[in-house]
Amino acid sequence: MASSRDDGSGEDGLRKPLLHTGSWYRMRQTGSSMMNSSAILLRESVSIYLCVSIVALGPITFGFMCGYSNPTQGDIMNDLDLTIPEFSVFGSLANVGAMVGAISSGQIAEHIGRKGSLMIASIPNIIGWLIISISQDSSFLNMGRLLTGFGVGIISYTVPVYIAEVAPQNLRGSLGSVNQLAVTIGIMLAYLLGLFLPWRVLAIIGTLPCTVLVPGLFFIPESPRWLAKMGLTEDCETSLQVLRGFETDITNEVNEIKRSVASSTKGHTIRVAELRRKRYWYPLMIGIGLLVLQQLSGINGVLFYSSKIFKDAGISSFKAATLGIGALMVVITGVSTSLVDNMGRRVLLQLSSALMAVSSLLAAAAFYLEDVMPKDYHGILATLSLVGLVMLVIGFSVGLGAIPWLIMSEILPVNIKSLAGSVATLANWLAAWLVTMSAPLLLTWSSGGTFLIYAIISAFTLTFVTLWVPETKGRTLEEIQASFR
DSSP, rough: OOOOOOOSSOOOOOOOOOOGGOOOBBOOOOHHHHHHHHHHHHHHHHOHHHHHHHHTTHHHHHHHHHHHHHHHHHHHHHHTTOOOHHHHHHHHHHHHHHHHHHHHHHHHHHHHHHHHHHHHHHHHHHHHHHHHHHOOOOHHHHHHHHHHHHHHHHHHHHHHHHHHSOOOOOTHHHHHHHHHHHHHHHHHHHHHHHTSSSSHHHHHTTTTHHHHHHHGGGOOOOOOOOOHHTTTTTHHHHHHHHHHHHTTHHHHHHHHHHHHHOOOOOOOOOOGGGGGGGGHHHHHHHHHHHHEEEEEHHHHHHHTTHHHHHTTTTTHHHHHHHHHHHHHHHHHHHHHTHHHHHHHHHHHHHHHHHHHHHHHHHHHHHHHHHHOOOOGGGHHHHHHHHHHHHHHHHHHHHHTHHHHHHHHHSSSOOHHHHHHHHHHHHHHHHHHHHHHHHHHHHHOOEEEEEEEEHHHHHHHHHHHHHHHHOOOOOOHHHHHHHTTO
């Protein structure tokens, strides 16, 4: 067991330090049966799985925000008398807000901790959903969308970083993939509930994940690596002991963390000029590249406008097909979480990008042929386009959905994580905004041409992964980051 200091109370047992340290649980050696009972209770109730389950509420609201505009488009436009361009602005403002949140996410998470960052992000998110629910015109609607986007921008950086920093190396891949699984659950919930509930009620439901997240954060420890970097060594040891179990010897892991952050001082922020060093620019290039290519694959264009795509393809039950896509994402992402630590990150990324390239080509061929083939064949082509879109979602869910966030959180050195993580997250949301804004225009121009562009980008992603992305399976964060030196 890690050493502990005398807090002046003169008593052994468990205590709760100040909230800013995030180390809510401290165990001392004791002969008291009551203290032993408390320790057993804590060991059983406070675990890595509880931590991940609580912070996963953040990505659920992330996915709910992404899926919200799909089933509500018609009702919002009718109730508030909006035009299609005005609704497109509403949809895209989530990405604008997220870009602002992404810029500040690294610094917020660096100075007040991962838990504090999630608490900060929850406030504008809740307020934003409430504003949307009472909106009587586009100005309030857009203000609410910006606020929810800002909160999600912080969440999208902080959650994968927190999970990577608290997870043991043998579970880091599967637990890290829970981030994307939660996003897909949020999307599916928005699709499903949007079929039955008015858009204002749906917006109120959007407040629930963060409303539960805030009190939940009081029951989990702060990231031990952040605590170590802040110079809170004993709190780091306490946090790690809680995460690994009170009977686990954490000496080696604590020493690794201490060595890793030895060159970093409290409050130190690396300068932009230092990012030119290979040990920094190479992992940053990989992180930005994967997160940008994830979006340029066109997945947001498909998810945001799936109803229109299915309708254009001649599929009559386009709302049911959209819900089916959301459910499929949850199932496949759930399956992939069990594969990340067995098959590895690179293999799943290669499989994912290859599937997306082939499926995009299939969808493009179906849309092109629809313009030249007789109407008798349109039913077959509609089925072909549906198969292509289903394969596209499967391919994305297998790897490109979860793994870029996981790798970003793994490869960035601790002393540049705040700056580099903000840059990578900003790049992701900028690419998402470009795809969301361009997708309606591209689909109006040519559905076949749109998916051909997505196929080319997915093929490039396969090349990028094969040539530059390292395998991080089975290595500690410190080993991964040391490999770039």
